Each structure stands twice: as structure tokens, then as C-alpha cells.
Amino acid sequence: MTADNNTTVPNPPVALPRPTARSHHGDTVEDRYEWLRAKDDAEVISHLEAENAYTQKRTEHLDGLRGTIFEEIKSRTLETDLSVPTRRGQWWYYGRTVEGSQYGIQCRAPLASADDWTPPELSPDTVIDGEQILLDGNKEAEGHDFFSLGSFEVSNDGTLMLFGVDLAGDERYTVQVRNLVTGEQLPDQIAGTSAGAGFSPDGRFIVYSTVDDAWRPDTVLLHELGTPVEHDVTLFHEPDERYWVGAGFTRSDRYLVIGLGSSITSEEWLIDADDLRSQPRVVWPRREGVEYESEHAVIDGEDVLYILHNEDALDFELVRVSAADPAGARTGVITHKPGQRLLGISTFRDWGVVGYRRDGLARMGLLNYETNAVDELEFDEPLYAVGGGGNPEWAPPILRLGYGSFVTPGTVYDLDIASRRLHLRKRQPVLGGYDPEDYAQARVWAPAADGTQIPLSLVWKRSFGEAGSEPRPLHLYGYGSYEHSIDPGFSIARLSELDRGVIFAVAHVRGGGEMGRQWYEDGKLLAKRNTFTDFVGCARHLIDQRYTSADRLVAEGGSAGGLLMGAIANLAPELFAGVLADVPFVDALTTILDPTLPLTVIEWDEWGDPLHNSDVYEYMKSYSPYENVRPGVHYPRILAVTSLNDTRVMYVEPAKWVARLREVGADAMLKCEMVAGHGGVSGRYNAWQERAFELAWLLDVLGVADR
Structure with a gap:
């Protein structure tokens, strides 16, 4: 075998087949590589280390480019x-x-x-x-290979600080407390928490959540400072494996809100903040398929809740109810409007903020409590992302906003509520003479297989010519699950592509939330294939319209977007020169069949339940990438990146996928971080090195590594 620079290298590691049988709904599957799931087996670790060594050898000719890209990121930051x-x-x-x-x-x-x-x-x-x-x-982080902060909060009176630390990458945090007046580390230490622990308004208690064996946050507990953890009080426990649980205080500090959610159903419970040991009371009892969230406000001296919900309102509506009787009379605030997806409501003492999505873009408006009118904020760019951030106070005269686009670096504004004037507080510095006028962004539309028009967002450097004037190297990103939207955002690392003539594009495929709730519904469960065929349709359109060509097109996606990558590699391998799959969910059927694995039962609302439903089983088997690797197919070059301690998408999925791809002659590589989690390595320099590795490989596949 030869490397990409024609230097002879050893053959790739071989995972010896050890078939195990899996039988469901009368169908028996022989899985040749399931043995790689044994994370504590020395042979498995040895195999992963051999994969890393092989990948390093195959890409050693890119060491110089990796170093250059790293320095470019560093020098611009x-x-x-x-x-x-x-x-x-x-x-x-x-x-x-x-x-x-x-x-x-x-x-x-x-x-x-x-x-x-x-x-x-x-x-x-x-x-x-x-x-x-x-x-x-x-x-x-001293003395540790991994460090992640999952909780950080200072008490209202400013005297105490709590922080939760993960030193392994498994998203289980140990909460510690420090006295900010004396510098003393308090004896209170809570291990095994999930992210998001916080103080009660009076600073006497810590509210935190723990996870079950499937890594599902299932219990909310109350810890009184200065008392043994063994005495902590359970405020709420959710036994249904389909629901996760979290808790937090309203901005007004009036209530503790305990929130439960599956992919399609939610429920909230309130506890008075001044009596945290009291019984929680439900806002609205859960109803299958109904989602809602509430925010506290005070109107004419009465405690009220603004509730955003989708009961008989696909794209959600906003109502107001009495906090004393949430199930009582509802006052309409924002009526349902198909195609305008209401995303969230934030309440302050004198006004509210509503987030929503229209025409594929996130938007914000100020809510007048008296008239229910929404004053939408306007921005000049055709593509942008905007959202609230850093607004902990109950009665501020300003609203802090975060804004950015493909060409505008991350920007912080303060909106003066009285005058409606935006005050620029900071724009992310980009060193080295960055000029946003050197770059262009645009929205185009691509036909899917069923004729649906799919939005594509593009950014490129003007000096290489107008996008679409001739085929250029193109990097196409996609996700398309959980109603998650990929909004236009700035990236310093991406400049290393754009400055080498690469067009970057995002395919806003169904399964995401860019075009409203129906867009999500049309890309999940038994409609999941639309996500994959939409992405293929976008790739074909970009080729047909001369934005790129098949030999100059690389696709990228991570997590559920990694499932998308595996699926399109099977569906249309001829359209792509390369596929970059980050922590890819490529053995989806095996995972979703096993309710003992982390988060599986929760995922049934997104993918279906193949364990108990034969139709779902057959449908998932028809698209799950590992199940559908085919002999006789010329696959694009594939790089899969994973992490040993990832609890969301386990390393075994890409490890098995790469082994199966190699069986059919595909040029596939695996890079496994041995001390990391779902988000990859910790530390900004480490993250830059990781991205430089991926971009060097991508540019090599695109044929512009020498630019």
C-alpha cells in the first residue's frame, strides 16, 4: 500500500473478525466487529493505538501543513x-x-x-x-490530561463560588465550593453530578442533578452547605427512561423550575425558592407530543407564567397564565403562525424577549407586556445569527446580545431598551489584517429528490472569483437531527480554507430546525432518509451549478451529522472526494437496539424503537451506515475522528465502521483521542491542533494542500 505522498507504509491495522449473532424480529445479523466494544480489553486498546499510529503515518506528509494551519489560527487569535x-x-x-x-x-x-x-x-x-x-x-487542570468545567456559579451575595470539574471526558462532574472572602475551600464536595449545578438565591443550598447508569440526568437533589452529602434531599426523580431532568431558578429568583423532557414531550414543576423542601407542583401535566417551557413574570402585582407550547400549534404559540393556577385560563400573547417557529421566551421585570425563526434565520423581538406587541430587531446582513446572552439581572435597562455571521466575527451588543439603540461592546479580534469585505456570503436553494427546496448557506473569498463561476474546491457541512439548526457563524480556523480558495457551505437539510417544526418532522423517525437524500441533492446541485465538482468536494458532519456522513457515503459515494466524520453515529441500529447503552431509550423518540417495532427495525437497517457498507463500491477517502471516553457516541461505532469499510477496499482512517469525550480534546491549543489536523487532511483531499 502507498501513502498519499507515494511513500510506502505498512498496511492498515486489521481487526480480526469475531462474529457474534444479533437476532431481532426474525432477522439474524452476524456482526464481525462487535468485540471492539470491550473498552477495558487490552487488545481493543492496542487496536485503537495501532489505528492512531497508522493514521499518523498516512498523514505524516501533512505535518508541515498542520503546523502552518495551527500557526495561522494562532496568529489570527x-x-x-x-x-x-x-x-x-x-x-x-x-x-x-x-x-x-x-x-x-x-x-x-x-x-x-x-x-x-x-x-x-x-x-x-x-x-x-x-x-x-x-x-x-x-x-x-495541572497534572491532568483532560479538564472540563461543567458548572460555575457565584452566589447572589458574591461570597461563595461553586464549580464542577470533569477530568476524564465522561461528563460526570465533581462540584466543589470556595469562599471568595477567605479563599477557603469548603468541605462540601459532590461527585457524579451532571452539568449545571447552582446556588439557591439565598446561597444556603446547592441544587444539582445526577445521572443513571445510562448517563440520563434523572434526579434533582438539594444539598445544604455544611451538611454531609449523604443527607442531601431528593427534590425530584423521574423513573421514565425516555425523559431527562434539569433544574434552575427563574431570573426573578421566585421559583425553582424542574424541567423534564423527551424529544417530543416536556413537563415542568415549580418549587417556591424560599421553601425549597416544599412539594413541587406541576405547571401542566405531561401529554405525549406536547412540549412547553415557562418563564415567570409579575404583571400588575400578580405572579404569572409565560408559556411557550405546541399544543395544536405546530410552530408553537405563547400564552400567559396565573402562576397560582397554571392549568386555568390562558391569555393569548403570540398566536401560532405556520412557518414562524417560536423558539423561546425570556422574561425580565418590565419586558420580555422572544426568539423565533423565519425564512431559515434566527430572529429576536422585544415583547411589550401591556400590548403583547413584538418589536423585531433588524440587522443588515442577508445571513446572520443572533441570540441573547449574559443577562442574569431581573431589571436591567439594557439587553445583551450576541451576533455574528460567516463574515462578521462574533459581536457583543447592548441594546438600550428605552432608545432601541444598539451599542457595540466588542467584536472578536481577528489579527493579521482581516477585512470582512474580502469575503462574501449567500443563500442558494437546491432541489431534493422529492422536489423540496433545501437552503444552502455559502461563504467564499472574493479574490478567487464569484462562487459558481467555475468549479472550485468546496467543503460541505451538514447535521440534520434533533431540530438543531446550523446558523451562519464566524470561524477563525475556517479562514485557512477560504484563503486557499475553498468555498464553505452548509446544507440545511430536513431533520434540522432551520425552516420550522415541520422541517424537523420530515427528517426523523420513518422520514429520516430525507436527511440523507437532501444532502445528496445539495451536493448534486453544487456540482450541476458549477460551484464545485465531485473530485473537489469534501463532506463533513459530526455526531448525528456523522450518521449523515456514513449514509451519504453509501448512497452517493461518486459525488464526494472525501468524507470527514467527527464522533460519528454510524452504528445506529446496534446502539438504538440496546436499552442498556447510554441515552438509548431517550433516543427512541428521534429514531424510533427498533427493539419493539419491526417496521422501525427494517427502516433503520436500510440506512444505518455500518449495516450498509457495500462491496464493489469506490468509496471516497474517509477520516473518522472519535474519543475513547465519549458517552454519547461511543468510540466503537467508528472503529467498527472503519474495519468494515476496509473489508471492501475503502481508504478509511480512524483517529481516536485516548483521553477525551464527545466534544473532543480539552484546552484551546489542543483544540486548534485537532482542527489543524482535520483541515490539513481536508485540504489534501481537495488538492489545495500546497497553497
């Missing part, structure tokens, strides 16, 4: 920087990054005065009066 301060209580809270350090540093500085709502313009290289370093991730 302001490594010593600060976030825009967010006001909470008597402090401005912000984060620092320091050149040479992997992790962020959490800081705060005191307000100048009680009526100070203009964040200070901090300089990363100057001493800030009264600054306190709350948590230095670099110090906490």
Missing part, C-alpha cells in the same frame, strides 16, 4: 484577551485568556456605582482596580 463584562449584583464578571495558557480564567471587578450599566472597557495587559481571580482553569 488575540491570545491574551477578555470577554465583555456582565453585571450581576455588585460585580462585573468576565473571562480572561492568556497567551500560552490552555484554559480560561474567570474574574470579577467591583461596580463603580449602583447605577452603572455600561461595562468597563477592560484592557488585557493592564491591572484592573479591585480585580479578583475567581477560578484559573490552568491551575485546576
Whole structure:
């Protein structure tokens, strides 16, 4: 065998077939590589290490390019920087990054005065009066190969801090508490929590969640500071394996909200924040297929709940109810409008903020409590992403926004509510003379197999010519599951592609949420194939319209988007030069058949239940990538990237897939991070190295590695 630079290298590792039988609904399948699931088996670890060694050898000719891309990312990034301060209580809270350090540093500085709502313009290289370093991730990570912060919160009075740390990548966090006045580490330590622990408004308690053996958050507990963890009180436990559980306090600090959700059903329970040991009371009892979320407000002295729901309203509507009697009379606020998907409601003392999606773009509007009118915020770019962020206060005169696009770096605005003026607080620095006018973005539409028009978002560098004027190297990204939308966002790493003449495109396929709830419904369960054929339709359109050619097109997707990658490699291998699959869900049927695996039962609402339904079994078997690798097919070059400690998509899926692909002669490689989770490696420099590795491979496949 020869490497990509024609240097002879050893043959790839061979996973010896050890067939095991799997029988369901009268169908017996012989799985030759299921033995790779034995994570604690030394032979399995040895095989993964051999795969890494092989991938390194196959790509060693790209070492120089990897180093160049890493330096490009690094040189464009302001490594010593600060976030825009967010006001909470008597402090401005912000984060620092320091050149040479992997992790962020959490800081705060005191307000100048009680009526100070203009964040200070901090300089990363100057001493800030009264600054306190709350948590230095670099110090906490010392001696560990992996570090992830899953919870971080300061009590309302500013005297206590909690933080939850994962040192393995398995998304189980140990919560610790620190006294910010004395610097003392309190004895309170809670192991095995999920992300999102927080203080009660009075700072006496910690509310946190734990997970079951399937990694499902199923229990909400109350810990009183200074007492043994064994005495913690269970506030809520959900036995139904289809539901996850979480909890958090309303912005008003009036209630603790315990939220339960499956893919299609939700339920909320309220506990008065001043009596956390009291019995929770349900907002609306769960009904199969009905989703809702509530936010507390005070209208004319009465506690009310604004509830966003989809009962007889596919794209959701907003109503208002009494908090004392949520199941009682409803007052309509925003009526259902097909095609305008209401996404969320945030309430403040004097006004609300509504998020929604129309024509494939996220939008925001201010809600007037008296008139129910929504004042939509307007932006000039044809493609953009916008959302609220950093708004912990109950009665602010401003609203903090995050904004960006393919060409506009991440931007922080404060919207003055009284004047409706946007104040630019910060735009992500991009060093090296970046000019957004050098790049262009556009939305085009591609026909799917059934004639549905699929939106495509594109960005390219103008100096290489107009997109579509001639075939160019093109990087096509897709996801298409869980109603998750891929919005146009800026990426410093992506500039390394665009500056080499590559067009970057996102296929907004069905199964995502870009075009409303029906868009999601038409790409899940027994309509899942639409996700795959939509992506293929987008690829064909880009080729037919001369944006690219099959030998200059690489597809990428991760997690459920990795399932998409495996499916399109089987469906239309002739359209792609390469496929990059990050933590790919490519052995979907095997996973969804096993209710003992992490999160499987919860996933039945998304994919169907093949264990108990023969139609679902046959349908999933017809598209699951591992099941459908075919001999005699010329597959595109494939790189699968995974992590040993991933609890969401286990490493065994891409490991089995790559072994099966090699059986039929495909050029497939596996890269397995041995100390990481679903999100990959920890630390920003490590993440840049990882992305540089992937981009170098991608550019090599596209034939522009020498640019």
C-alpha cells in the first residue's frame, strides 16, 4: 500500500473478525466487529493505538501543513484577551485568556456605582482596580490530561463560588465550593453530578442533578452547605427512561423550575425558592407530543407564567397564565403562525424577549407586556445569527446580545431598551489584517429528490472569483437531527480554507430546525432518509451549478451529522472526494437496539424503537451506515475522528465502521483521542491542533494542500 505522498507504509491495522449473532424480529445479523466494544480489553486498546499510529503515518506528509494551519489560527487569535463584562449584583464578571495558557480564567471587578450599566472597557495587559481571580482553569487542570468545567456559579451575595470539574471526558462532574472572602475551600464536595449545578438565591443550598447508569440526568437533589452529602434531599426523580431532568431558578429568583423532557414531550414543576423542601407542583401535566417551557413574570402585582407550547400549534404559540393556577385560563400573547417557529421566551421585570425563526434565520423581538406587541430587531446582513446572552439581572435597562455571521466575527451588543439603540461592546479580534469585505456570503436553494427546496448557506473569498463561476474546491457541512439548526457563524480556523480558495457551505437539510417544526418532522423517525437524500441533492446541485465538482468536494458532519456522513457515503459515494466524520453515529441500529447503552431509550423518540417495532427495525437497517457498507463500491477517502471516553457516541461505532469499510477496499482512517469525550480534546491549543489536523487532511483531499 502507498501513502498519499507515494511513500510506502505498512498496511492498515486489521481487526480480526469475531462474529457474534444479533437476532431481532426474525432477522439474524452476524456482526464481525462487535468485540471492539470491550473498552477495558487490552487488545481493543492496542487496536485503537495501532489505528492512531497508522493514521499518523498516512498523514505524516501533512505535518508541515498542520503546523502552518495551527500557526495561522494562532496568529489570527488575540491570545491574551477578555470577554465583555456582565453585571450581576455588585460585580462585573468576565473571562480572561492568556497567551500560552490552555484554559480560561474567570474574574470579577467591583461596580463603580449602583447605577452603572455600561461595562468597563477592560484592557488585557493592564491591572484592573479591585480585580479578583475567581477560578484559573490552568491551575485546576495541572497534572491532568483532560479538564472540563461543567458548572460555575457565584452566589447572589458574591461570597461563595461553586464549580464542577470533569477530568476524564465522561461528563460526570465533581462540584466543589470556595469562599471568595477567605479563599477557603469548603468541605462540601459532590461527585457524579451532571452539568449545571447552582446556588439557591439565598446561597444556603446547592441544587444539582445526577445521572443513571445510562448517563440520563434523572434526579434533582438539594444539598445544604455544611451538611454531609449523604443527607442531601431528593427534590425530584423521574423513573421514565425516555425523559431527562434539569433544574434552575427563574431570573426573578421566585421559583425553582424542574424541567423534564423527551424529544417530543416536556413537563415542568415549580418549587417556591424560599421553601425549597416544599412539594413541587406541576405547571401542566405531561401529554405525549406536547412540549412547553415557562418563564415567570409579575404583571400588575400578580405572579404569572409565560408559556411557550405546541399544543395544536405546530410552530408553537405563547400564552400567559396565573402562576397560582397554571392549568386555568390562558391569555393569548403570540398566536401560532405556520412557518414562524417560536423558539423561546425570556422574561425580565418590565419586558420580555422572544426568539423565533423565519425564512431559515434566527430572529429576536422585544415583547411589550401591556400590548403583547413584538418589536423585531433588524440587522443588515442577508445571513446572520443572533441570540441573547449574559443577562442574569431581573431589571436591567439594557439587553445583551450576541451576533455574528460567516463574515462578521462574533459581536457583543447592548441594546438600550428605552432608545432601541444598539451599542457595540466588542467584536472578536481577528489579527493579521482581516477585512470582512474580502469575503462574501449567500443563500442558494437546491432541489431534493422529492422536489423540496433545501437552503444552502455559502461563504467564499472574493479574490478567487464569484462562487459558481467555475468549479472550485468546496467543503460541505451538514447535521440534520434533533431540530438543531446550523446558523451562519464566524470561524477563525475556517479562514485557512477560504484563503486557499475553498468555498464553505452548509446544507440545511430536513431533520434540522432551520425552516420550522415541520422541517424537523420530515427528517426523523420513518422520514429520516430525507436527511440523507437532501444532502445528496445539495451536493448534486453544487456540482450541476458549477460551484464545485465531485473530485473537489469534501463532506463533513459530526455526531448525528456523522450518521449523515456514513449514509451519504453509501448512497452517493461518486459525488464526494472525501468524507470527514467527527464522533460519528454510524452504528445506529446496534446502539438504538440496546436499552442498556447510554441515552438509548431517550433516543427512541428521534429514531424510533427498533427493539419493539419491526417496521422501525427494517427502516433503520436500510440506512444505518455500518449495516450498509457495500462491496464493489469506490468509496471516497474517509477520516473518522472519535474519543475513547465519549458517552454519547461511543468510540466503537467508528472503529467498527472503519474495519468494515476496509473489508471492501475503502481508504478509511480512524483517529481516536485516548483521553477525551464527545466534544473532543480539552484546552484551546489542543483544540486548534485537532482542527489543524482535520483541515490539513481536508485540504489534501481537495488538492489545495500546497497553497
